[in-house]
Amino acid sequence: MACFFPFRCRARAQVLPCQESAFRVTLEAELKDPGTDWPLSQGWGLVVSSDEALRELVIVNIQESTSVKHWNLEHPECPIEVGQAILEVNGKTERNEMLEAPELWGKTAWKDGKVLIQMLIDVQLTPRQRSFFNLAIRRYDVVDEFLEATKVAHNVCMVEPCTICQEALDGSSDVVRLSCGHHFHKCCAQKRFFSQKNFRCPCCNNLLGGWN
Numbered sequence: 001m002a003c004f005f006p007f008r009c010r011a012r013a014q015v016l017p018c019q020e021s022a023f024r025v026t027l028e029a030e031l032k033d034p035g036t037d038w039p040l041s042q043g044w045g046l047v048v049s050s051d052e053a054l055r056e057l058v059i060v061n062i063q064e065s066t067s068v069k070h071w072n073l074e075h076p077e078c079p080i081e082v083g084q085a086i087l088e089v090n091g092k093t094e095r096n097e098m099l100e101a102p103e104l105w106g107k108t109a110w111k112d113g114k115v116l117i118q119m120l121i122d123v124q125l126t127p128r129q130r131s132f133f134n135l136a137i138r139r140y141d142v143v144d145e146f147l148e149a150t151k152v153a154h155n156v157c158m159v160e161p162c163t164i165c166q167e168a169l170d171g172s173s174d175v176v177r178l179s180c181g182h183h184f185h186k187c188c189a190q191k192r193f194f195s196q197k198n199f200r201c202p203c204c205n206n207l208l209g210g211w212n
Helices: 066-074 095-100 127-148 186-194
Strands: 010-015 022-030 046-049 057-062 085-089 114-122 157-161 168-170 175-177 183-185 198-200 207-210
Touching: 022 066, 046 127, 046 186, 057 095, 057 127, 085 095, 127 186, 168 183, 175 186, 183 186
Parallel strands: none
Antiparallel strands: 010 022, 022 114, 046 057, 057 085, 085 114, 157 168, 175 183, 198 207
């Protein structure tokens, strides 16, 4: 449920002790302009999902993320991958608190110009988590197929910004043009639609479709 482009900031990762099938991750990114909010398009790359039956967040997709890429290169013994469960985000263990944690989406910057996220990740899904993960993957594929059909040419630049992340449509990522005429980063729209039963334009609220 997130959208990510190549970073303009420097990122580094730090490993914490692993426990059984779970391991702790600390990702840190330094902002180019300290004191400003970290744009959504420069988050951690994690598309996560959950429902009321789960206390954990399940990683459904990992979009382009420098921090996660660096982590996986530096720590091949415990990589961050699709199909893992996030048990904790910056000390928060309740599902809603983790989903709403601004750190998960990179929306909050520290006063010293750094964004930090600490996660406890479990590589072994329970049967309930596995069942939910399979459902979430199918849902993600439906959204991706819908948006792929609305994608415009790659490297297209637009005058107006993406109203979801407020970043420029500068050709650094795929852009979609919805039937109502509004343009967004594909990955921003993907995150938005993935969390909704019906696909509605974030600008005009026009109903575009949905999934069952």
